[in-house]
Amino acid sequence: MSSADWGVLIFTLVVIVGYGIYKSRGTKNIEGYLLGNQSLPWYSVCLSVMATQASAITFLSAPGLAYSSGMSFVQFYFGLPLAMIVLCITFVPIFHRLKVYTAYEYLEQRFDLNTRALTAFLFLVQRGLSTGITIYAPSIILSTILDINTTYTTLCIGSIVVAYTVYGGTKAVSYTQMLQMSIIFCGLFAAGIMVVHLLPGDVGFSKAIEIAGKMGRTNAIDFKFDWNNQYTVWSGLIGGFFLQLSYFGTDQSQVGRYLTGSSVSESRLGLLMNGLVKIPMQFLILLIGVLVFTFYQYNRPPVFFNSYELNKLERSSYQPQLELLKADYGKAFDRKQIQINKLNVALDKNDRAVVDAQRVVLRQADDEVKAIRGKVTDLMLKNDKGADINDNNYVFLSFVTRYLPRGLIGLLIAIIFLASMGSTASALNSLASTSVIDIYKRLINKEASDEKYLKASRWSTILWGVVCIAMALYASKIGNLIEAVNILGSYIYGTILGVFLVAFYVKQVNGKAVFYAAILAEIMVCICGFNQVVTYLWLNVIGCVLVVVLSILLQLLIKNKTAAVSGNG
Structure with missing residues (x-):
């Protein structure tokens, strides 16, 4: 990169981090640290929710996915607007009314401590592993630019994100994410224009899309129902709906974002706007990958992008x-x-x-x-x-660093850094809040002062930062990053969603039945996933349905057994 690009990159990162730290100054209690005193407006909630989901993985891997296999991945998000509507009707008002710090507090009130601990544990495992992958994504950038091993860049980037998350808590995260997403939208629009500009003079936007289409890269919609096809309209609407509902409704990294809303209405509006904007945004990112594919039909790509x-x-x-x-x-x-x-x-x-x-x-x-x-x-x-023989994640980065003008390269790389920082900081904040509220405060130290819980939250953030960085060091072995994150989530999200649906709607089921139903469902989901019985999106449906059905059956067995014992007595 040129000195101008380095200047743009460093300036953008310093401004963003400085702004977040400035806005979060004066955080002195656990409510301010974990929930931002529930004072944020709807647009901040919307952009924070989007930034948490749109990590560097989105901007590195999605164009590479479109480059290699087309735009069918956009169908993954088709269930998102439906999930947002359900969340706004059910989850949001319940969580706000109960004034919880984490989603899992509610489960103890509804069921018991075992169920709360199980779901919190499943979340910590899933989010801890996924956050490692999001830390790894921007380390790819630095390693490519500096031609050094990703181990060193992973340690550097992970340390920066952990530092400002530890200092500012959720306010630092939310305020930086609001500014990040504004810059990201501008940068993506500029990147799309530049790709078209760099094409041959007789190849405009429409012809570029047509050429990519003739080579199988514009296959965005598939109405065929096929259990073994990862991305179809049906897997997106049904499997994607369950995955998104569980992710936004039960994953503390997202629940923590909309719990910062100043009211139920602000949280609802933020989520609904996210549901409306996310699909066009993802379509644009994939479209950029398709345009890069057409560009490389006229310009020789490297024999290997990494x-x-x-x-x-x-x-x-x-x-x-x-x-x-x-x-x-x-x-x-x-x-x-x-x-x-x-x-x-x-x-x-x-x-x-x-x-x-x-x-x-x-x-x-x-x-x-x-x-x-x-x-x-x-x-x-x-x-x-x-x-690392999978160079899918390097396609867009290689194009940016080779062909875009000075200054814009620095801005786009800053965008990928910002996306990673936003999603990673949200995840670390949610891991800390779950660890402190659902484990430390509930099981280890019930009567500590607010100051001590705040201190525990900061130390927990550091601890999870170390764990996630360690996971990031192994992330190069797992292929396309955006798929890896969603596959990992699909093994767990369906089970957690099933527990919450039983809690909300199946009032006759108690804690013992749902606890064992969740364990059995998780085992069966893992068996289906490891043996590739169905593609990963359907695992969310299977896990959720199994928890609901098994908990009802187990509750009937427990009830009958209790009645039989009472009769014999």
Whole structure:
């Protein structure tokens, strides 16, 4: 990066962190630290909720996902608006009326301590692991720019986020997220314009989309019902609805965001606006990935997008074999570009027969290029068995650093940093609040002063920061990051959602029945997931339904057994 880019990056980060710390000054009690004294307006709630969900993973992995497999991932969010409506009707007023710090406090009031502890534990496991992945995402950026191992950049970034979260608590998180999302929207819009601007003169926006479509990258909607297809309208509407309802309704990283609203109305409005804006925002991010794909049909992409791993291979004894593969790659790309130009001419002439023929030829050419890339990754593994051979997460970053003008590169990289800082800070704050409220205050030290609980919250933030950074060091092994986070959540969210639905709507079920139902459901979800019985979005439906059905059946068994014992007595 140029000095101008470094200047923009550093200035943006310093302003954001400084603003958050300034706005959160004077936090002296646990309510202010964990809930921001419930004083934030709806627009702050909306942007904070969005920023918590839109981590650096979104801006690194989503364009890479669209580049490699198309836009079908947008269907993942189709259940979000429905989930927001249900949340506004049920969860939000209940949590505000009970004046809880965490979602899991309510479960003890409704059931018992065991159920509260189980759901809190499941949340801590899931969110702790997921936060490690969100810390890893921006470390990819620094490692690419500086050509150093992600271990060092992970430690650096993780430490920065932990520091300002420990100092300011939820107010620092919410206020920085509001400013972050404003900058993010501007930066994404600028990136989309620049991609189109960099395309050849005779390839405008509509033709770029058409070319990508002929090569299978604009497949946004799929109405087929297929248990084994990860992204369809039905998996998004049904599975996505259950996942989003559980995420926003029972995950403390999100509950903690809208509990900061100054009233039920402010929290509701913030959530509803999030439901309306999120799908267009995600569509735009995926669309940028599709445009980058078209750009690379006219400009040769690197043989491997992760420059750190590629440079490592170039310095190894396998460098001669790599050079031969690069030569083959260049020839294959040149042949492919001839076919792209033929497609371009056919589209101008509206010659359907030639367009259909070129579509087949181009997909074959694409397969040839992929085969050569596969040989490169094989060399990487021969050179280093621990090499990160998934470069999906580096596609957009590589484009940004190679082709965008000075200043804008720094701004876009700052955006990815800001997104990571916002979502990571929210997660650390929620992990701390759950640990202190649901475990420390409830089970270990029930009568401590408010000052002591505040101190425990800060130490808990530090502890979880260390755990999440440790997890981040292993995140390179898990493939596409945005999918990894959602897959991990799908193993747990359905079960937790089922517990809350029983708590709200099945009044005859008690704590013992729902506790064992949740354990059985979680075991069965893990079996289904590990054996790939269905794709991951459906795990949310399975977990939720199992908890509800099993808890009702177990309650009947307990009731009958109690009646039988009473009769014998």
